[in-house]
Amino acid sequence: MMRQNFGINYNEKILFIRDTSFWNSRDQGLVLTDGGIYCIPDNDKPDEKIVLSWSIIQRVEYKDLVLYFWGYGDETDYCPIHISFFMKNEDNEKARRIGNSLARLFTQMAQCVEPEADPFNEAAEHYDQLITENKKEEAFQFAQSCKDREGLELFYMPVVKEYIIKGEYEKGISVSDEGLKKCDNDSPMAYMLYYAKYSAYEKLGNYTEARKLALSVSEGAAEDLCYPTSTIQIKGEASSDFKDYDQQYVSSYLEQPYNKRKVLLPVNKYTDLYQDYLSVIDIKELPNSGIVFPVGHPVACQLYVGHPYIKQKYLPFENYELELIEDKVREFCQLAQCLGAKEIHIECLNSSSSDRNTDTNQHISGEANYRFASASANNERSQSKHLIDEISQSINLHQTFIPNGQPHLPENLVWYPNEPSWQRLYHQRMQGSLLQHEERIETRKSRVLEGSELNSIEGEFKNLLLAANGKWSKKIEEKFELQENAVLAIHVQFASLEELTSAPSAATSTSSYTSEEKEYLSELQICLQENGEIPAGERRLLEKLRKHLQISEERALELENSLKPSLNENEKEYWNEYKLCLEDGGEISAGERRLLDKLRIRLQISEERAKEIEKMTNR
Structure with a gap:
């Protein structure tokens, strides 16, 4: 039962058992074998079992009812086991005698066994030897075979580095992600992988992702942390790289797809760039972005929403x-x-x-968002x-x-x-x-912002505001209500x-003309008012005036046409007959009016429209 509960191999010889379990169930206590020490302090936590082989123990010391088992290499690394796992009903004096005796005995037992070689040291020596012999591809394949073995996770670094050297940047990013799952987020290995990963993103031209990772390294890495096989201190390098990436990101910000830049948050200082719904930019860099804000804006730690069809325009949230x-x-x-x-x-x-x-x-x-305690809610x-x-x-x-x-x-x-x-x-x-x-x-x-998206934006904004020592209030929260x-x-x-056919075009508004064009238009109007058409002599003088005013022939023609009435074919026929009647006597006689009215009716022109056409001739 002890072998089963403690996971002891059949080939190991059991030397000592101390069963501390309830009702002698053999699932708690300590076992000594010729292979090592097995201890389960709490049978409710069987996964927290202590296993120490004699080959990894350098010495054992006793102090204050505790036996300290020291390993090789790290002088700060030891495993404490209480004396109660070795004896019953101890008093201090008896415990001191037995504890000191056991410490000497266990030290002698450990020294009888050859220390285990460090697997990482052996692998690192072999890898270095291959590199020294210029067998780079063989070294790369060896690192590949090592990286997924327990205790050899650092071999992710040479693998990622080699992919980047080869120009296989996507593969380098993928392997970096695998390695990051094998280490703590703030470990030296993590920061080295972040460094390699943002270098790959830079090569791919993805400054958005490179910027995020470079900030993480520049803020969190240790000052003396160096990239493997180099003297580059990655913290300083990342700080310099981040400034370049940030300038590139800001200057090209408006070129991103709208969904990537929909919501903008100016800040006084960068703290975190891992947002999916917010774009975070230092307020001092915004003048370089081309973004246009209303008067009095932008303001730090206030949200802005991009206009869906005017890319440079941003409005207060x-x-x-x-x-x-x-x-x-x-x-x-x-x-x-x-x-x-x-x-x-x-x-x-x-x-x-x-x-x-x-x-x-x-x-x-x-589904409830982060505001609600339950997984789903009806509120x-x-x-x-x-x-x-x-x-x-x-x-x-x-x-x-x-x-x-x-x-x-x-x-x-x-x-x-x-x-x-x-x-x-x-x-x-x-x-x-x-x-x-x-x-x-x-x-x-x-x-442009719907309910679920608003919830996510609210969560990211709240985290950033609190990280910047800002205050979150009910008033701010209400702004995110749909x-x-x-x-x-x-x-x-x-x-x-x-009704519109005789009106001058909106394009003829004099407010849109230059002073030279207005002068030319004035002379054109005088010529047309006097004759309806421009005689050859006046045309010659107008041409000289046009050249003097530096107006092109095309523009002069546009100006002249803007003064001519816009008439359909029937209206032009009526207008021409009316002008001929005026030329004969200067006035319209009663007979001419009667015939003009008949012509007007035949041409399907209303009486009101006919009066408008006649006014064009008389002006």
């Missing part, structure tokens, strides 16, 4: 949803206005204007309708316009390429049949295309 929805609504109104809107009315359908502090209860069912929490009320107050509006120019698509639209309903609106409007339109815009469709969806209804009434 607290009100990013309101900013995005306002931006989206403004663009839609701009689109509608350029398509000939006469009236736009916007209302928030689910606003609570009577009470800005109205609460709604939201029932949450599902009731009160959620403020803050966003809906803010939108209701800031976006509710009613505008009327006097449309001018042909319907057109404005330039530099941000949301339009990703809004199919807006694209359909444009095509319908350009076909001329659409006079009224209602568009509904929901905040949830512009939301806002209720707000729905905006936008009603648009368009002018008919017929």
